[in-house]
Amino acid sequence: MDGEVTLPAPGQVAILGAVQTRYEAGKPHQTYNELVHEVVDQLLTETGVALKEIQSIVSASQDFFDGRTISGMAINEVAGGYLNSESKVAGDGIQALIYGAARILAGAYDLTLVVAHCKESEGQFHQITSTMFDPYVERPLGLDEHIAAALQARRFLGVSGAAEADLAAVSRKNHRHAMKNPLARRSGDFSIEEILASAEIVSPLRDLLAGPITDGACAILLGSPERARASRRPVSWIAGMGSSTDAYWTGRDLAASAALAQAAERAFAAAGIRKPLDDLRVVELSARYAHEELLYLDALGLGNGAAAKARLATGDFDLGGKLPVNPSGGALTGNPTCVAGLARVAEIHLQLTAAAGQHQVKDARTGLAHGASGICGQSQTVVVLRGDAPQRT
Amino acid sequence: MSEKTKNPAAGKKAEGLRVPWLLSVEYEYAAGHFATRFFQELRDNGRIWGVRCPGCQRVYIPPRPVCGICAGKTGEWVEVGDEGVIVGCTVVNVPFIDPMTGEQRPIPYGFAIIRLDGASTALYHFLEETDPKKLGVGKRVKAVFRPERKGTLLDIKHFRLLD
Numbered sequence: 001m002d003g004e005v006t007l008p009a010p011g012q013v014a015i016l017g018a019v020q021t022r023y024e025a026g027k028p029h030q031t032y033n034e035l036v037h038e039v040v041d042q043l044l045t046e047t048g049v050a051l052k053e054i055q056s057i058v059s060a061s062q063d064f065f066d067g068r069t070i071s072g073m074a075i076n077e078v079a080g081g082y083l084n085s086e087s088k089v090a091g092d093g094i095q096a097l098i099y100g101a102a103r104i105l106a107g108a109y110d111l112t113l114v115v116a117h118c119k120e121s122e123g124q125f126h127q128i129t130s131t132m133f134d135p136y137v138e139r140p141l142g143l144d145e146h147i148a149a150a151l152q153a154r155r156f157l158g159v160s161g162a163a164e165a166d167l168a169a170v171s172r173k174n175h176r177h178a179m180k181n182p183l184a185r186r187s188g189d190f191s192i193e194e195i196l197a198s199a200e201i202v203s204p205l206r207d208l209l210a211g212p213i214t215d216g217a218c219a220i221l222l223g224s225p226e227r228a229r230a231s232r233r234p235v236s237w238i239a240g241m242g243s244s245t246d247a248y249w250t251g252r253d254l255a256a257s258a259a260l261a262q263a264a265e266r267a268f269a270a271a272g273i274r275k276p277l278d279d280l281r282v283v284e285l286s287a288r289y290a291h292e293e294l295l296y297l298d299a300l301g302l303g304n305g306a307a308a309k310a311r312l313a314t315g316d317f318d319l320g321g322k323l324p325v326n327p328s329g330g331a332l333t334g335n336p337t338c339v340a341g342l343a344r345v346a347e348i349h350l351q352l353t354a355a356a357g358q359h360q361v362k363d364a365r366t367g368l369a370h371g372a373s374g375i376c377g378q379s380q381t382v383v384v385l386r387g388d389a390p391q392r393t
Numbered sequence: 394m395s396e397k398t399k400n401p402a403a404g405k406k407a408e409g410l411r412v413p414w415l416l417s418v419e420y421e422y423a424a425g426h427f428a429t430r431f432f433q434e435l436r437d438n439g440r441i442w443g444v445r446c447p448g449c450q451r452v453y454i455p456p457r458p459v460c461g462i463c464a465g466k467t468g469e470w471v472e473v474g475d476e477g478v479i480v481g482c483t484v485v486n487v488p489f490i491d492p493m494t495g496e497q498r499p500i501p502y503g504f505a506i507i508r509l510d511g512a513s514t515a516l517y518h519f520l521e522e523t524d525p526k527k528l529g530v531g532k533r534v535k536a537v538f539r540p541e542r543k544g545t546l547l548d549i550k551h552f553r554l555l556d
Contacts, residue, residue, distance in 0.1 A: 027423060028423045029423065029425065029426065029429075030423055030425050030426070031422070031423055031424065031425030031426075031427075031428065033425075033457070033458070034425045034426055034427070034458055037458045037459060041466075050464070051459075051464035051465065052463075052464035052465075064418075067418070067420040067422070076461070077457065077458075077459045077460075077461035078458055078459045080464050081461070082461030082462060082464065119423070122420050122421055122422055122423065123418055123419075123420050124418055124419060127416070127417070127418045128418060131416070135412055135414050136412055139414065140412075
């Protein structure tokens with residue numbers, strides 16, 4: 001990692017609270033600023049912080065899904081942005097979290113509100129995601145996010161030796177986990193056969209191998225160490241962060257993720273993680289498609305020499321296993337674009353503060369939250385979090 | 394310069410190809426808690442309602458969940474007048490497809506930012522008058538409601554000059 005600044009040292013930025021909406025197929029009774037208001041208002045109630053105390057806000061939203069440019073301005077009032085410093089990330093919410101953490105590390109602010117929202121139900125998924133692709137040689141052929149993911153899935157199956165049944169095993173685990181998460185959009189005890197018989201979207205992707213259209217929001221309050229010490233509730237700490245952007249999707253091997261390996265290396269170095277499989281206790285991955293979970297586990301080194309599918313088969317990644325992966329159910333069970341990565345951080349925070357309820361991982365002290373954005377996960381982000389004190393679970 | 398490296402376009406007028414792209418995306422926005430009541434009052438009663446901030450007492454039109462200035466929740470619903478004053482205005486001569494109907498709006502038409510009596514914030518709407526010489530900041534206007542109303546902002550047809 002030549003010439004790279006590895007920051008932060010443990011304990012410099014705390015997460016004071018994290019709130020998510022229920023994830024739903026649609027939220028016809030809320031505008032998106034009302035959606036953001038719901039999570040911000042609940043976050044302020046839980047943390048005991050007043051909106052006027054917050055002078056720094058980083059939001060994440062996608063103008064095309066919102067159907068308006070400068071989509072951060074539509075939520076400015078409810079996020080406390082009036083005559084304060086608000087900035088928008090047009091990517092995954094986990095990138096907004098890193099931006100927000102940098103504002104605190106710089107000493108500029110002692111609190112930063114990070115909020116992500118999306119109502120995928122209000123626009124049209126195919127038309128909107130088709131605009132990710134270049135208009136010269138890709139869009140004329142009718143690409144969208146599902147089709148690119150399907151091409152990647154087929155490539156991954158061919159290279160890794162994983163079978164469609166292995167993708168179904170990921171889906172089965174996550175949908176079972178989601179049964180214990182009251183915020184989850186889709187859950188159920190589906191058999192491998194049921195999953196492989198669900199409607200085919202784009203071969204080999206099927207309905208239960210791809211995250212559904214979802215509306216939701218997530219808000220996280222970041223604080224300085226002084227703010228963390230004054231908190232009346234348990235906090236968690238950002239122990240390491242790393243991001244990396246890969247080559248454009250047509251210029252790299254879609255069956256691997258060098259960017260995720262590099263992002264993890266940076267975050268692990270800062271957090272002092274040497275053996276991720278032993279040092280981490282819980283992992284939340286942004287994998288909207290089942291094959292992405294296996295691909296990302298391999299890139300993180302959590303296959304421990306074997307392919308991740310082998311560990312999956314032994315139950316290591318189940319809630320109650322050696323290293324639970326997506327105990328919330330994860331993005332495959334329904335988290336919208338932009339929100340998915342921030343929701344991963346929120347979930348790890350809940351785990352480390354023993355507030356995850358029925359999907360709580362026992363003795364969770366160190367966890368990994370992952371975010372991805374771009375075509376076939378071109379941009380990758382890893383955040384390692386630590387709990388404040390031994391948990392009483 | 395050898396034949397192989399010679400630019401074949403040298404001396405010719407550069408050709409700049411273009412790639413046409415037609416993009417059509419339909420949206421159906423939830424009006425939400427606040428705008429739903431606002432539109433219901435327009436549709437059912439031909440009245441304009443806002444919300445008052447319990448802190449600074451400002452009345453917000455259209456209604457919204459939070460007063461940005463006080464960084465606090467808004468409170469009670471209050472009716473404001475159907476008359477107000479022009480804060481800013483213009484006459485539009487550019488043809489424009491109405492996104493709610495897909496039809497072209499006839500030109501010219503008047504536009505104004507209007508502060509209704511009893512409101513602290515302004516509403517943006519059409520003006521009946523299209524002669525820029527007759528319009529001006531500070532002039533009073535009154536809302537003209539359509540007889541058939543659908544629960545959208547266009548239930549107000551336009552604002553008419555009173556002076």
